[in-house]
Amino acid sequence: MTRAITTEKEMATIEIKNKRTREIIFSYTKDENNVDLNEANLNEANLNEANLNEANLHEANLNEANLYRANLYRANLYKANLHGTIGNMREVCSMQIEDFPITFTKDVLQIGCKNYTHEQWRAFTDDEIFVMHGQALPFWKKWKDHIFKTIELKYGGLK
Numbered sequence: 001m002t003r004a005i006t007t008e009k010e011m012a013t014i015e016i017k018n019k020r021t022r023e024i025i026f027s028y029t030k031d032e033n034n035v036d037l038n039e040a041n042l043n044e045a046n047l048n049e050a051n052l053n054e055a056n057l058h059e060a061n062l063n064e065a066n067l068y069r070a071n072l073y074r075a076n077l078y079k080a081n082l083h084g085t086i087g088n089m090r091e092v093c094s095m096q097i098e099d100f101p102i103t104f105t106k107d108v109l110q111i112g113c114k115n116y117t118h119e120q121w122r123a124f125t126d127d128e129i130f131v132m133h134g135q136a137l138p139f140w141k142k143w144k145d146h147i148f149k150t151i152e153l154k155y156g157g158l159k
Contacts, residue, residue, distance in 0.1 A: 019045060026045070038060070043065070052071060063082075078107075083115075118151065122148070
């Protein structure tokens with residue numbers, strides 16, 4: 001992330017670039033320190049070491065974004081697309097099991113493109129899991145306990 005600050009009215013410009021092409025995929029100018037990234041398309045963004053403290057990432061598309069070492073303290077990640085995201089391993093954690101990228105926070109779990117709260121995932125029936133993906137049910141039966149144990153170990157218990 002590149003941040004340029006001008007002295008007139010203390011306007012801050014934030015540019016977020018694609019992690020592969022370095023093309024600017026999001027640019028934002030504001031006269032305050034905090035940035036509203038609500039519904040922003042940050043697909044494949046390189047946010048390595050970005051300071052997103054208290055950022056509003058509500059419904060942002062963070063598909064395959066790199067959040068490694070990003071500061072996401074108190075960031076709003078509600079309904080953000082975390083598919084294939086590389087987490088910072090504090091607020092956003094990521095792992096790969098078999099063919100499924102898994103990303104989780106203290107509140108939500110995203111497996112592949114499906115993002116639900118921990119409680120919703122636990123409550124799904126076998127039929128509901130089956131219709132999510134052709135290989136979802138065998139995967140879920142095999143890895144469900146491991147996934148929730150990992151989340152529990154990370155965050156010290158589940159809601």
